[in-house]
């Protein structure tokens with residue numbers, strides 16, 4: 001028998017059933033790769049199967065997953081849609097310091113990294129976490145001296 005659960009319950013069960021590490025891997029891939037490609041990976045479907053089986057609920061589709069798990073796993077904020085500039089060019093690899101601060105605001109998504117050639121489009125659609133953006137803004141000087149360093 002299918003029981004209706006609220007989003008918060010399913011979210012907390014995702015972390016309990018998969019464990020923190022796999023839940024974070026699932027969510028990061030969902031919000032970046034799956035959303036762009038329009039499908040779940042096989043390993044994500046297996047995680048969804050495990051969750052749904054344990055909660056006795058019907059299998060979640062990609063659309064269901066994007067709706068239910070539309071949150072930042074670090075701050076709990078709902079992800080919000082936004083149109084942001086596309087920055088074209090070749091980017092220097094992230095330094096250790098930058099990678100470390102990026103991990104504290106994984107869903108800032110304040111710009112889209114375009115290819116090294118310039119195309120006609122100037123903006124792209126992203127989903128961002130307001131708290132991640134706030135953290136990124138506080139570290140903005142650092143971002144502009146390292147992240148956006150073009151080669």
Ligand SMILES: [Zn+2]
Nearest residue numbers: 072075129132
């Ligand atoms: Zn966040």
